[in-house]
Amino acid sequence: MNSLDLLYAAAAFVAAFVAGAINAIAGGGTLITFPVLLWLGLDSKVANATSTVALYPGLFGGLWGYRRQMSGSGNTPARLGVISVIGGAVGAWLLIKTPTNLFDALIPFLILFATLLFMAQEYITRFMRSGETTPTVRSGWWTTAGTFVQFCSAIYGGYFGAGNGILMLTLLSVLGFRDIHQANGIKNFLAICLNTVAVMVFSISGLVRWREALIMAVGSIAGGYFGARAAQRLGKGFVRRAVVCIGLTITFVMLWRLRGQI
Numbered sequence: 001m002n003s004l005d006l007l008y009a010a011a012a013f014v015a016a017f018v019a020g021a022i023n024a025i026a027g028g029g030t031l032i033t034f035p036v037l038l039w040l041g042l043d044s045k046v047a048n049a050t051s052t053v054a055l056y057p058g059l060f061g062g063l064w065g066y067r068r069q070m071s072g073s074g075n076t077p078a079r080l081g082v083i084s085v086i087g088g089a090v091g092a093w094l095l096i097k098t099p100t101n102l103f104d105a106l107i108p109f110l111i112l113f114a115t116l117l118f119m120a121q122e123y124i125t126r127f128m129r130s131g132e133t134t135p136t137v138r139s140g141w142w143t144t145a146g147t148f149v150q151f152c153s154a155i156y157g158g159y160f161g162a163g164n165g166i167l168m169l170t171l172l173s174v175l176g177f178r179d180i181h182q183a184n185g186i187k188n189f190l191a192i193c194l195n196t197v198a199v200m201v202f203s204i205s206g207l208v209r210w211r212e213a214l215i216m217a218v219g220s221i222a223g224g225y226f227g228a229r230a231a232q233r234l235g236k237g238f239v240r241r242a243v244v245c246i247g248l249t250i251t252f253v254m255l256w257r258l259r260g261q262i
Contacts, residue, residue, distance in 0.1 A: 008040060009215050011036060011039075011040060012036065012037070012040065012212050012215045012216050012219070013215050013216065013218065013219040014219065015032050015033050015036035015037075015216065015219070016033055016054055016055070016215070016216035016217070016218075016219030016220040016223060017219040017220070017222055017223035018032050018223060019032040019033045019055060019219075019220055019223060020055070020058050020219065020220035020221060020222065020223025020224040020225075021223040021224065021226075022223075023055065023058055023062075023220070023223075023224060028114065028118040028162065028163060028166075028247075029055055029058075029220070030051055030052075030055065030114070030160075030161055030162035030163075031111065031114060031115065031118065031162055031163075031246060031247045031250070032246065033051040033054060033055060033216060033220075034047055034048060034051045034111075034162065035111075035246075035250050037050055037051055037212065040212070042209060042212070043100060044100060044103050044104050044107060045095060045096075045098070045100055045103055045207055046207050046208070046209055048095065048103075048160060048161075048207075049095070049202035049205075049207035049208050050207075050208050050209045050212050050213045050216070051216075052161060052195060052198055052199060052202060053199050053202060053203070053208050053213040053217070054212070054213045054215075054216030054217050054219075054220055055216075055217075055220050056195050056196075056199055056217070057217050057220065057221055058220045058221055058223075058224045059188055059191050059192045059195065060192065061221070061224050061225070062184070062185075062188040062224075063185065063188040063189055063192060065185075066181055066182070066184050066185030066188060067185065069179065069181040069182045069184075069185050070182060070185040070186060070189070072182075073177075073182065073185075073186055076175070076177075076186065077186050077189050077190070079143075079147065080146070080147065080150045080186075080190055081189060081190060081193040082193075083147055083150055083151045083154065084150060084151075084154040084157075084190045084193040084194040085154075085193050085194065085196070085197050086151065086154070087150070087151045087152070087153070087154025087155045087157070087158065087194060088154045088155075088157060088158035088193065088194030088195060088196070088197045088198045089158065089197045089198070089201060090154075090155050090158065091154065091155040091156060091157060091158020091159035091160075091194070091198065092158040092159070092197065092198040092201035092202060093158075093201065094155070094158075094159050095158070095159050095160075095202075095207075096201070096202075096205050096207070107254050108250075108251050108254035108255045110160045110162065111162065111247055111250050111251050111254065112247070112248075112251040113163065114160075114162035114163035114247065115163075115244060115247030115248055115251065116163075117163030117166040117167065118163055118166065118244060118247065119244055120166065143175075146171055146174065146175045149171050150168070150171055150190070153167045153168055153171065154190070154193075154194040157191070157194045157195065157198070158194055158195075158197070158198040158201075161195070161198075164191070165187050165191060168186075168187045168190055168191070169183055169184070169187055172186055172187065
C-alpha cells in the first residue's frame, strides 16, 4: 500500500470515527461520511450505499445501550419494524433505479433537508423531555397515520437516510413516547430494520465499495465508543454547530457545482 492509499484509508477512517461520535451524542453522522466519500472520488450513489453500510454496525451498539428503556413499548416496535423493512427496501430500490445525474442534482437538497432536521433535533428532544416519563401510547387513527408516516420515513432512510433518526423521533413523540431514552431505543431498532434490507439490496446490486466500507465500519464503531467522550469535552453545542456549518457549507458547494452543470 503506497502513501496515497494510506492517506485515502486514513481519511475514510477519521471521517467514520467522527461520524460515529456524532451519532452517539446527536445523530447526523452521514453528513460527514457521505461528502468525504464523494471527495475521495466515489460515484454519488456508491458513496451513499457505502456510507450506509459503514455506519450500520454502530446501530447495534445504540440498541444495546437502550435495551432496558425499551421495556413497556408494547407492540409498537414490532409493528413499525415490519413497515420499516418494507419502506427501506422501497427506498433502496428507488436509489438503484435513480439515474446518477438525477441523484447528483438531488444531493444538495437532500443534504439541506438533513441539515435542517439536525438543527431541529434539539427542539424535538426538549419537547419530548418536557412530557411525561411514562409513555401514553396513542391508538386508533394515530396508529394508522403513524404507520404510514414511518413507511415514508423508511423510504427516505433507505434512499438517503441522513437525518432520518430525527424524523423517527418526531413520529414517536407524536405517538406518545415522551421518554427520550425509550424513544431512542425504538428509533435504533427501526433504523436497524430499514437499514438491514437496504444493506442487503446495496450489496447485491454491487453499489458498495467494500474496502472503504470495512475501514469506515471500524472507524464508526471506535468513534461510537471512544469519540463521544472527546466530543462531550468540547461541548454538545460546539459539536452541533460544527455539523450544521458543515452541512450548510456542503449544500452551498453542491449547489454551486450543480449551477455549473446546468
